[in-house]
Amino acid sequence: MTTITARFLLNRGRDRLSAEELDALEQAFDAPKTLPPRRTIIERGDEIGVSTFLLEGVMSRHLDDQDGYRQLFGLHIAGDFFDLHALPLRHLDHDVATITECVVATIPRDRGIALLERYPNLAMMMWYATMLDAAMHREWIFRLGRLSAIGRVAQFFCETEARLRATGLGDDDAVPLPINQTDVAEACGLTPVHVNRVLRTLREEGLLTFRSGTVRIEDRARLYRRGEFDDRYLYLDKPAA
Amino acid sequence: MTTITARFLLNRGRDRLSAEELDALEQAFDAPKTLPPRRTIIERGDEIGVSTFLLEGVMSRHLDDQDGYRQLFGLHIAGDFFDLHALPLRHLDHDVATITECVVATIPRDRGIALLERYPNLAMMMWYATMLDAAMHREWIFRLGRLSAIGRVAQFFCETEARLRATGLGDDDAVPLPINQTDVAEACGLTPVHVNRVLRTLREEGLLTFRSGTVRIEDRARLYRRGEFDDRYLYLDKPAA
DNA sequence: CGGCTTGTTGACCTAATTCAACCACGGTGG
DNA sequence: CCACCGTGGTTGAATTAGGTCAACAAGCCG
Numbered sequence: 001m002t003t004i005t006a007r008f009l010l011n012r013g014r015d016r017l018s019a020e021e022l023d024a025l026e027q028a029f030d031a032p033k034t035l036p037p038r039r040t041i042i043e044r045g046d047e048i049g050v051s052t053f054l055l056e057g058v059m060s061r062h063l064d065d066q067d068g069y070r071q072l073f074g075l076h077i078a079g080d081f082f083d084l085h086a087l088p089l090r091h092l093d094h095d096v097a098t099i100t101e102c103v104v105a106t107i108p109r110d111r112g113i114a115l116l117e118r119y120p121n122l123a124m125m126m127w128y129a130t131m132l133d134a135a136m137h138r139e140w141i142f143r144l145g146r147l148s149a150i151g152r153v154a155q156f157f158c159e160t161e162a163r164l165r166a167t168g169l170g171d172d173d174a175v176p177l178p179i180n181q182t183d184v185a186e187a188c189g190l191t192p193v194h195v196n197r198v199l200r201t202l203r204e205e206g207l208l209t210f211r212s213g214t215v216r217i218e219d220r221a222r223l224y225r226r227g228e229f230d231d232r233y234l235y236l237d238k239p240a241a
Numbered sequence: 242m243t244t245i246t247a248r249f250l251l252n253r254g255r256d257r258l259s260a261e262e263l264d265a266l267e268q269a270f271d272a273p274k275t276l277p278p279r280r281t282i283i284e285r286g287d288e289i290g291v292s293t294f295l296l297e298g299v300m301s302r303h304l305d306d307q308d309g310y311r312q313l314f315g316l317h318i319a320g321d322f323f324d325l326h327a328l329p330l331r332h333l334d335h336d337v338a339t340i341t342e343c344v345v346a347t348i349p350r351d352r353g354i355a356l357l358e359r360y361p362n363l364a365m366m367m368w369y370a371t372m373l374d375a376a377m378h379r380e381w382i383f384r385l386g387r388l389s390a391i392g393r394v395a396q397f398f399c400e401t402e403a404r405l406r407a408t409g410l411g412d413d414d415a416v417p418l419p420i421n422q423t424d425v426a427e428a429c430g431l432t433p434v435h436v437n438r439v440l441r442t443l444r445e446e447g448l449l450t451f452r453s454g455t456v457r458i459e460d461r462a463r464l465y466r467r468g469e470f471d472d473r474y475l476y477l478d479k480p481a482a
Numbered sequence: 483c484g485g486c487t488t489g490t491t492g493a494c495c496t497a498a499t500t501c502a503a504c505c506a507c508g509g510t511g512g
Numbered sequence: 513c514c515a516c517c518g519t520g521g522t523t524g525a526a527t528t529a530g531g532t533c534a535a536c537a538a539g540c541c542g
Contacts, residue, residue: 045473063383066469071386073379085372093376093474120361127368131326134371135334137378138314142304144385145312145430149530180488189386194530196490212539228307232286233334390498421520435498437522 004029004053004105007079011166011237013128021122028115029053029105035098042083042096050106051083057102058179062186063094072187074136075099075160075179079167082133084126100178135233144189147228152188153198154227157208161215162231162240178213202226245270245294245346248320252407252478254369262363269356270294270346276339283324283337291347292324298343299420303427304335313428315377316340316401316420320408323374325367341419376474385430388469393429394439395468398449402456403472403481419454443467 005026008014017025032055035041042048044063059076073094076082085092107115116123136159143155164175185195202208207223209216217223220240224230231239246267249255258266273296276282283289285304300317314335317323326333348356357364377400384396405416422440426433443449448464450457458464461481465471472480 061379063379065383065387069387071383073382089369089372089376089476093476094379117361120358120364123361123364123368127364127371128330130368130371130375131330134375134378135330137375137382138302138304138335140382141314141378141385142306142312144382146306146310182488191531192488193490193532196488197530200490235330235334423520432499433520434500434522437520438498441522 004032004055005081007055007167008053008081009125009129010079010168012132012235013125013237015237017121017125021119021125024115024119025122028107028111030107032103032105035102035104037098037101040095040097042092044094045091047091048083048085049109051081051109051112053081053105053107054078055103055105058099058177059096059102060099060183060186061094061096070186071189072183073140074133075183075187077160077164077167078169081126081129084130099183132235135235139233140187142228149188149190149194149198150201151227152190153184153195154202154207154223155229156184156187156227157210157215157217158224158227158229158231159234161217162234162236164215165240166234166236166238174214174216176213177210177215184210245273245296246322248296248408249294249322250366250370251320251409253373253476254366254478256478258362258366262360265356265360266363269348269352271348273344273346276343276345278339278342281336281338283333285335286332288332289324289326290350292322292350292353294322294346294348295319296344296346299340299418300337300343301340301424301427302335302337311427312430313424314381315374316424316428318401318405318408319410322367322370325371340424373476376476380474381428383469390429390431390435390439391442392468393431394425394436395443395448395464396470397425397428397468398451398456398458399465399468399470399472400475402458403475403477405456406481407475407477407479415455415457417454418451418456425451 003026005022008022008025009017035057041059054076056078061073061076061082062070063073064070083092083096116126139155139159143152147155160177161170161175164170164177169175181195181199182192184190184199185192188195190198199208199210202223205222206218207226208218244267246263249263249266250258276298282300295317297319302314302317302323303311304314305311324333324337357367380396380400384393388396401418402411402416405411405418410416422436423433425431425440426436429436431439440449440451443464446463447459448467449459
């Protein structure tokens, strides 16, 4: 039987939750729903009444600037539990949208709070998850502020591939990542045209291929160096490198 | 009498703490210490045994790239309580340093955990503070990914000025911010030379003057527009605009 | 088959970097 | 008291990474 939280904090501290705590969390969710691709789910300023658990698919958090160009703040993959903001913050400061079709389970605010009050250790783990988010955000700041276009794209794929693998996706060879080059551009603060050129370079240099929604890291050591990637900030229980 | 936590979450949810909780927090700190300017306090990978409260001064969190160029992730000002990471994360993924001379009070890990277990509401507020950090990080990502040099510098000063005012610093006219142009460059992902040119432009356009450690916003409405700044993400109890 | 999305490539342009020189100011020591 | 020095700020000229604009190709779906 497939459980909702099967991937929650997998390889990232999940072990610190007891079976009872996990079960309580599991029970708190409403029945999973399917969301269509490329749909905005929450808009900046919305009052949010639920936290969301992503079972399948890819989602983005982002904000559009005055000219309609979009900046991603992060990508959500299966196993991410988000909008924990719903609890103390109440309204959101950015948009959330699906990229692919997604399956999500939500937990209403009140029920979430009751859960945390009953299981303080669960609250600790939510806080921990928030810190992991903040650590990822810092890496994105570093990427945008200090890396060249090639470095940015390299780093983006290093991080995303590592996260996907951490939740048990992908085989030895390749990892599925069903997003397009425009999404990558919006994550890396580049234009889609330039991302295209950068991807060609990375391919020609034998570091990475990204084609039809699949990432294949050809030379991990060199790619990591190119993207100044060091996976410590992901706090993986079992790092890849 | 000056208390350590006088500025903690001032104008940012402080009201949600009871007098007893604040007092318990207050008692938990070791005696304040003074740190010299431009000194690295914690380095990436260090095991951190304490959380730190900043009473006076300015500190930075940052990471240096392969060529020694630095990217700031955030500026700490009086009233910030940080390295809450110490509790669940144990080791740090970036550096922390003083910019000016600073006065700090620390709280050892074990004592902090005991405190949170006894006062769940205090734990909630720490979590809340972590979320505010994450919200600020997102704004920095947006700044670096989508704004021009002028927009970035404008936005940086909008945010920093708003935060300083929120903790009660500055008068109607100007706000003290004792950092230099290189610090601004490291925050905005620009070169110091270019920051200098941008500051001249902002001055000439009558939007902002930043000189000898003092920020003076000349035309708030226009500056906010230039920096695409919207202070909602700061979750201020009393927004300025 | 035609239309839509996504990816690819070329030519040109501009914002920001780089490199280098110089200035202003405060502090220190002779 | 002034010479010196270090830090931080300012300006100019040349260079380049990445953006912009525009056209076209490949794949997919109805």
